[in-house]
Each structure stands twice: as C-alpha cells, then as structure tokens.
Amino acid sequence: MxxxxxxxxxxxxxxxxxxxxxxxxxxxxxxxxxxxxxxxAAQPAAPVPxxxxxxxxxxxxxxxxxxxxxxxxxxxxxxxxxxxxxxxxALEAGALRFIDRALSxxxxxxxxxxxAGLAALDRYSRYSRGAAFAELPVRDQDSVLIDVQxxxxxxxxxxxxxxxxxxxxxxxxxxxxxxxxxxxxxxNAGFIGWDLIRYPGVRLxxxxxxxxxxxxEELEPARRSAYDFGQxxxxxxxxxxxxx
Amino acid sequence: xxQQLRAADVVVVGLGAAGGVAVLPLAQAGLDxxxxxxxxxxxxxxxxxxxxxxxxxxxxxxxxxAELERPTSRANAAQTAxxxxxxxxxxxxxxxxxxxxxxxxxxNPWDFRVVSETARxxxxxxxxxxxxxxxxxxxxxxxEPWYDVVEREIGxxxxxxxLRGTIDPRGNKxxxxxxxxxxxxxxxxxxxxDRMAEAARGLGWTPFPGPAAINTAEYGGRAGCGYHGxxxxxxxxxxxKNSTHxxxxxxxxxxxxxxxxxxxxxxxxxVDGEGxxxxxxxxxxxxxxxxxxxxxxxxxxxxxxxxxxxxxxSDAYPNGLSNNHGQVGRHYFSxxxxxxxxxLFPYDLKAWYGLPAQGVAVDEWADDNFDHSALDFIGGxxxxxxxxxxxxxxxxxxxxxxxxxxxxxxxxxxHENADRSHSFYIQKTTLPYEDNYLDLDPRVTDALGFPVxxxxxxxxxxxxxxxxxxxxxxxxxxxxxxxxxxTRAGVGGAxxxxxxxxxxxxxxxxxxxxxVDRWGFSHESPNLGVLGASVMGTSGARNPTLTAQALAWRTxxxxxxxxxxIAG
Numbered sequence: 088m089x090x091x092x093x094x095x096x097x098x099x100x101x102x103x104x105x106x107x108x109x110x111x112x113x114x115x116x117x118x119x120x121x122x123x124x125x126x127x128a129a130q131p132a133a134p135v136p137x138x139x140x141x142x143x144x145x146x147x148x149x150x151x152x153x154x155x156x157x158x159x160x161x162x163x164x165x166x167x168x169x170x171x172x173x174x175x176x177a178l179e180a181g182a183l184r185f186i187d188r189a190l191s192x193x194x195x196x197x198x199x200x201x202x203a204g205l206a207a208l209d210r211y212s213r214y215s216r217g218a219a220f221a222e223l224p225v226r227d228q229d230s231v232l233i234d235v236q237x238x239x240x241x242x243x244x245x246x247x248x249x250x251x252x253x254x255x256x257x258x259x260x261x262x263x264x265x266x267x268x269x270x271x272x273x274x275n276a277g278f279i280g281w282d283l284i285r286y287p288g289v290r291l292x293x294x295x296x297x298x299x300x301x302x303x304e305e306l307e308p309a310r311r312s313a314y315d316f317g318q319x320x321x322x323x324x325x326x327x328x329x330x331x
Numbered sequence: 332x333x334q335q336l337r338a339a340d341v342v343v344v345g346l347g348a349a350g351g352v353a354v355l356p357l358a359q360a361g362l363d364x365x366x367x368x369x370x371x372x373x374x375x376x377x378x379x380x381x382x383x384x385x386x387x388x389x390x391x392x393x394x395x396x397a398e399l400e401r402p403t404s405r406a407n408a409a410q411t412a413x414x415x416x417x418x419x420x421x422x423x424x425x426x427x428x429x430x431x432x433x434x435x436x437x438x439n440p441w442d443f444r445v446v447s448e449t450a451r452x453x454x455x456x457x458x459x460x461x462x463x464x465x466x467x468x469x470x471x472x473x474x475e476p477w478y479d480v481v482e483r484e485i486g487x488x489x490x491x492x493x494l495r496g497t498i499d500p501r502g503n504k505x506x507x508x509x510x511x512x513x514x515x516x517x518x519x520x521x522x523x524x525d526r527m528a529e530a531a532r533g534l535g536w537t538p539f540p541g542p543a544a545i546n547t548a549e550y551g552g553r554a555g556c557g558y559h560g561x562x563x564x565x566x567x568x569x570x571x572k573n574s575t576h577x578x579x580x581x582x583x584x585x586x587x588x589x590x591x592x593x594x595x596x597x598x599x600x601x602v603d604g605e606g607x608x609x610x611x612x613x614x615x616x617x618x619x620x621x622x623x624x625x626x627x628x629x630x631x632x633x634x635x636x637x638x639x640x641x642x643x644x645s646d647a648y649p650n651g652l653s654n655n656h657g658q659v660g661r662h663y664f665s666x667x668x669x670x671x672x673x674x675l676f677p678y679d680l681k682a683w684y685g686l687p688a689q690g691v692a693v694d695e696w697a698d699d700n701f702d703h704s705a706l707d708f709i710g711g712x713x714x715x716x717x718x719x720x721x722x723x724x725x726x727x728x729x730x731x732x733x734x735x736x737x738x739x740x741x742x743x744x745x746h747e748n749a750d751r752s753h754s755f756y757i758q759k760t761t762l763p764y765e766d767n768y769l770d771l772d773p774r775v776t777d778a779l780g781f782p783v784x785x786x787x788x789x790x791x792x793x794x795x796x797x798x799x800x801x802x803x804x805x806x807x808x809x810x811x812x813x814x815x816x817x818t819r820a821g822v823g824g825a826x827x828x829x830x831x832x833x834x835x836x837x838x839x840x841x842x843x844x845x846x847v848d849r850w851g852f853s854h855e856s857p858n859l860g861v862l863g864a865s866v867m868g869t870s871g872a873r874n875p876t877l878t879a880q881a882l883a884w885r886t887x888x889x890x891x892x893x894x895x896x897i898a899g
Contacts, residue, residue, distance in 0.1 A: 169742070268383040
C-alpha cells in the first residue's frame with residue numbers, strides 16, 4: 088500500500104480510491120511496515136524506527152458523510168499526513184473515524200462546512216485538473232490542495248464559495264486531532280501519531296528519575312489513553328454526584 | 332417577585348481566585364458568609380490529561396455562564412465591536428484557578444510607584460501621552476504581609492531572591508524584600524532549563540525559577556506536582572495545583588460560617604435610597620432569589636465585575652452602581668503578552684513532561700530594572716522560558732519555513748522537530764490610557780437580554796516599544812542557547828479579551844479617578860467592595876493572580892476588623 092510519491096496506483100490500475108481502501112484494510116500490517124527513517128538535518132533525531140502496528144486504512148461507512156464525500160475526504164486526509172517510507176499516516180491512525188465521530192458530537196456545527204467543502208474541492212479539481220479529486224495522481228492532488236490552502240481555489244461555480252483556506256485549515260486541524268489526540272476519540276490508532284512525533288505517552292506522575300531517563304533516551308513510551316487510568320470520567324461531569 | 336432569603340452578613344459574588352480566598356478570613360472572623368458561584372463543584376475525576384477535551388474543545392464545565400456573555404471587542408471607538416469567539420474564563424467553584432498556569436508572582440516594588448519613580452528618575456514627561464496611570468495608594472511594603480499570608484495559606488513554591496534584605500542570586504534579585512521564604516522549594520528544572528540558565532548567565536543575566544501555586548512536596552495534605560504535561564488549561568489529577576476549591580474554600584466551609592450556592596447567576600446588586608447596597612438578585616435556573624446582605628463583595632472576573640456595576644442602575648446610581656463619577660470601566664487594560672518570540676533548536680528539549688509554571692525567568696529587562704535614560708519607553712518585560720508541550724500542539728508547530736505544513740516532508744519535519752521548538756512567555760508593562768475602556772455593548776446581549784461588556788482597547792506606542800525591545804533580548808538568549816531559527820510575532824494592536832484583564836474598578840484615594848478606595852471599598856457605596864484584578868492600576872510584568880489574592884485577603888481582613896463602620 089506504500090505508494091510512490093508521484094504516481095497514484097489508482098490512476099494506473101483503474102481502481103477507485105474506495106477499492107484501494109478495502110484492499111489496504113484487508114492487507115493489514117505487513118504492507119505498511121515502515122522502513123528506516125531518512126534523516127534530513129544536520130543533527131537528526133534519534134533514529135528510533137517507528138514500531139509496526141496493525142493498522143487499517145478504511146474507516147468503514149461514515150455516519151455523517153456519503154460514500155462519495157468519504158472518498159474525497161479520504162484522499163485529502165491521505166495527502167495531509169501520507170503513509171510513506173517513514174510509516175503510516177492519518178488514514179491508518181483513524182483520522183476519518185475521528186472526524187466522523189466529531190461531526191456527530193463536538194463538531195456537529197461543522198457538518199455543513201464539510202459537505203460544501205468536499206463538493207467544492209471536487210468541483211475545483213474537475214474544473215482545474217480535469218478529474219475528480221480522488222482520481223488525480225498524488226502530485227496533482229497536492230497542487231490542488233496548495234490552491235485550496237492558499238485560498239486560490241475560491242470562486243463560486245468553479246470552486247469554493249467562501250474561503251477555500253478556511254476549509255483546508257478545518258480539515259487539517261481535525262486531521263491533526265484525529266492523528267495526535269487521545270485514542271479515546273477514535274483516532275491515533277495504535278498510537279501512530281504519538282510515535283510519529285516521539286511523544287513518550289500519558290503519565291500522571293513523572294519522577295525526577297523518569298525525566299532523567301527521558302533525557303538519556305532510556306524511557307519507554309507509555310502506550311495508554313488517559314482513560315485507561317480508570318480515574319477519569321469521559322464526557323461531562325455528573326451533577327448528581329457533586330455538591331457538599 | 333424574587334424569593335427573599337435569610338439575610339447574610341456578607342455575600343461574595345464569585346468563588347474564583349479572589350472571592351475564593353476572601354471567604355476564608357471572613358468565615359474565620361465569625362461572619363455569616365454566602366458565596367454565590369455560577370458554576371459547580373468539579374474534582375479530579377474531571378481533570379483528565381486529554382488535550383482534545385481541555386485544549387481543543389470546551390473544557391468540561393457544567394455551567395457556561397461566561398461563554399453566554401462573551402464580551403465584544405474593538406481596537407478603538409471608531410470601530411464596531413465584534414463578539415469574541417470564546418471567553419477566557421471558566422465557571423466553577425475555584426473558577427479559573429482550576430485550570431490556570433498557577434504562576435504566583437508578587438509584583439515588583441516599581442509597579443506600585445510607576446508615576447513617582449519615573450518622575451524621580453527620568454522626569455514626569457516620560458509618562459506616555461494619554462496614559463491615566465497613577466501610583467497605587469500604597470507601596471509594595473503594605474502588601475507584603477498579605478502576599479505572605481496567601482503564599483502560606485494556598486501553598487506557593489519558589490525561590491526567594493530578597494530575604495529580609497539579603498539578596499540571594501538563586502532567586503529574583505529585583506524582587507521586593509520578603510520577610511519569609513516560600514513555603515516550598517521551586518518546581519524542578521530539566522536539562523533544557525539548565526541549558527537556558529547557563530546561556531543567561533553567559534549573557535550576564537541572573538536566571539531563576541518562577542513561583543507557582545503548585546506543590547513541590549506534600550503540602551496541606553495534598554501531593555506534590557507530577558509534571559504530567561497537561562497543566563495548561565487542565566485541572567490537576569493529583570490535586571497538586573493549589574486552586575481555591577482545594578485550599579481556602581474548603582477551609583472556610585469547615586468553619587461552618589460559609590454557605591456556597593452553586594449555579595447562582597447573579598443579575599443585579601440592589602441599593603437603598605441612600606445608595607448603600609442591600610443585597611443581590613440571582614437566578615438558579617428559572618427561580619429568582621434575593622440574597623440580602625449587609626456587605627456585598629463583587630469577586631467575579633474583571634469583565635463581569637464591571638458589567639454587574641453598569642447593569643445595576645438605580646435612582647441613586649442612574650449610570651450604574653458606584654459610577655456617579657463615571658469611572659466604572661475606565662483605566663482598563665489587558666496585559667501585553669503578545670509579540671511572541673519562538674525558536675527552533677537542533678536538539679530535543681525533552682519538554683513533554685512539564686508545565687508552564689516550571690521554567691527559567693530573567694528579570695533584567697522588566698519594570699525599571701535597567702536604565703531607561705536613553706530609551707523611548709518606560710517599563711519592560713519578564714522573560715520566561717517554560718515547559719508547555721502536548722501532542723496536538725506540538726504537531727501544529729511552526730515549521731520555521733523549512734517545510735510545507737503537511738505532506739511527507741512535513742511528516743519528516745515533525746518527526747524530528749516536534750520536541751525542538753520553544754516560545755518564550757513574555758509579560759510586559761502595560762499602562763492604562765484614556766481611550767481604552769469597558770462599557771456595555773449597545774447591540775449584543777446575553778441569553779437573558781442583558782448587554783455584554785464591550786472592550787475598546789489597543790496597545791499603544793509605549794507597549795509596542797517595550798515589546799520590540801524585549802524581543803531583542805529574547806532572541807539574544809535563544810541564540811546563546813544554540814537556537815538555529817528565531818521568529819518574532821507582531822508587537823501588538825487590538826487588545827481583545829484576556830486572562831490578564833485589569834482596571835475598570837481601579838483602587839485609589841481620589842474618587843474622581845478611582846472606583847474603590849485603598850481598602851477595596853466603593854468611594855460611593857461604602858458597604859460595597861470589589862475584589863480581583865479589576866482594582867489593579869498597573870500590571871507589572873508578571874501574572875496578576877497572587878496580587879489579586881493578596882488584595883482580596885487584605886480587603887476581607889479589613890472588613891472583618893472594621894465591621895461595624897463598613898456594615899453600618
């Protein structure tokens with residue numbers, strides 16, 4: 088499933104993006120095993136290979152978006168944090184599931200912006216690049232997204248009615264949240280996001296010795312959700328239990 | 332008609348940082364105290380280390396009164412004010428002390444004497460044009476015992492720099508004389524903090540750890556800090572943050588003299604024909620109550636203190652309570668904390684486990700700690716190298732122009748650099764000006780139909796020059812510590828809403844220019860007191876909470892001592 092940086096296998100094999108997602112979901116972890124990091128700076132980060140975790144790219148049917156909308160969003164999210172030689176990306180982390188769940192709850196006011204934005208993205212893609220966004224080669228997907236990010240894809244009838252940059256930032260913010268947030272919300276599957284940024288995990292008490300170990304690169308990541316501690320309530324406080 | 336309740340000696344409106352402290356000396360003095368709080372009790376089950384819940388989405392408050400009365404904001408009177416996106420404060424017993432950073436500074440002595448000290452050293456003409464700044468009605472020395480009592484009572488950790496006149500270079504050598512040490516040692520430093528301190532010393536500066544209302548050892552029967560990294564806008568799962576809901580409020584309740592009413596939405600303060608306050612009206616749900624009291628202490632946030640006064644109109648006060656001199660809402664300013672300076676380092680900072688109250692301070696460029704003779708501004712900024720890193724925030728970091736902020740290049744960038752960026756927190760002297768103020772918005776109302784507060788404010792030339800000056804110092808420090816990129820934000824424009832909002836009910840001896848007297852009681856309505864940073868006339872270059880708490884304790888102690896003359 089690891090894709091070439093410039094050639095979209097879907098465009099060559101005649102597969103739809105959704106077919107690819109299904110294939111990826113079935114293929115499982117092996118195809119996604121990351122290769123060694125490519126260092127890019129004078130003092131590269133400690134070369135810790137990202138762990139191999141079982142991941143799936145497909146989110147399953149989404150509650151708040153149609154199959155066509157899901158296909159466009161999936162393609163976009165896949166370009167924001169791609170699966171590549173460094174390891175799995177936002178799709179494997181479950182960012183789509185996170186976004187879908189958020190649209191039912193905390194971000195329900197954004198559902199219309201998603202529907203309109205995804206339609207505009209596809210419209211702009213067809214108008215400016217001659218194909219649906221999900222069918223474009225990744226290089227063209229990226230150039231479309233640059234237009235969207237910079238606001239250049241704005242234009243009623245051919246692109247976004249409002250600022251395309253607003254849509255881009257909304258999707259990117261949610262993709263980040265679905266990749267780097269607590270797994271409680273449906274994203275960051277297998278702690279893909281936390282491994283990517285080398286976050287050593289949620290702890291309630293970090294002793295002097297543990298901080299020293301962290302500084303010596305000796306501290307093992309704590310792979311847990313905040314809610315694995317059993318101390319914390321999810322959602323809103325329960326008023327009936329309160330008061331003095 | 333509201334239901335008339337049994338009269339109290341004192342009603343305190345708001346049980347946050349200031350009101351939550353004031354109830355203790357009142358209750359200990361044997362006064363019958365009612366505390367009205369819009370929010371509810373929350374506890375450590377609600378304080379999950381969860382960035383989405385605490386930092387991305389709304390905090391899990393049960394009551395969102397503040398959110399329904401968000402101020403409007405504009406830079407100047409020529410503009411139309413727009414409602415801000417979210418309110419900076421929260422509703423709960425303990426208020427914003429539940430999830431604040433808990434930095435607990437004393438102001439420096441200069442902050443109390445800005446006018447006279449500037450005149451003495453540089454000449455009166457150096458006070459910026461249009462500023463309404465005054466000296467406080469007393470100096471640092473007057474507040475020192477009250478700082479001391481609050482530091483002991485809630486528990487503040489830190490390192491003294493001036494202990495009974497002896498300078499200790501491990502602490503802030505510019506601080507005012509302290510009579511006692513902090514009750515607990517300062518929060519620990521990491522290897523990065525050591526490196527920053529070393530760099531500061533290399534520049535000839537005196538780095539020191541800042542003070543925090545956070546336990547560093549068991550104190551008050553509660554644990555020391557766990558450095559878990561979710562302190563910023565998070566409650567403490569270990570109860571190590573000394574919020575008033577854990578410290579002074581429970582202790583006041585234990586006297587049997589404090590009654591706490593939660594979900595109490597105060598709408599107006601009532602007065603009699605002579606202009607004395609008689610109590611407050613409040614709602615719980617749709618039920619309306621009148622709480623009579625011999626003394627009323629307003630202790631909500633700056634915006635709501637001012638709004639309640641302006642909404643409480645009567646024959647005695649047609650323009651709002653205690654506003655017959657037109658001073659309510661004047662001398663407003665919010666702390667200039669903008670003009671950020673950020674850096675990228677070529678090494679990991681290992682900053683994941685830490686908190687914003689933990690770090691390295693430099694005070695050389697704050698207040699009047701350096702010679703301003705050849706400069707074109709007064710005041711300065713405190714440089715604060717803190718720890719504050721969570722995963723989503725780290726991934727959202729600036730790429731310093733080194734990568735587009737998405738895609739495979741970006742993935743490589745954050746894999747390497749997510750723990751390599753840093754931003755100084757730089758609090759700067761901010762002055763009041765005649766055209767920065769609060770009033771009632773003419774268009775926008777809350778859910779009950781009452782106008783919200785309108786903020787008219789912008790950072791002026793003096794504040795912008797301070798910002799530019801300290802940005803130079805910040806960059807110098809970063810470079811000395813090995814930063815490979817340094818960026819600066821703009822030096823300031825519109826103020827907007829802030830967690831450091833000052834003035835509006837300024838304290839001073841002159842009723843023509845101040846709402847409350849040197850004890851915190853109204854110049855016009857003698858049994859009305861005001862608590863919180865709304866009484867502060869200068870900001871200093873550091874967080875206001877401890878000063879607001881020391882003032883609140885002092886006002887409450889004065890009330891208890893002078894009960895018959897104030898209560899009438």
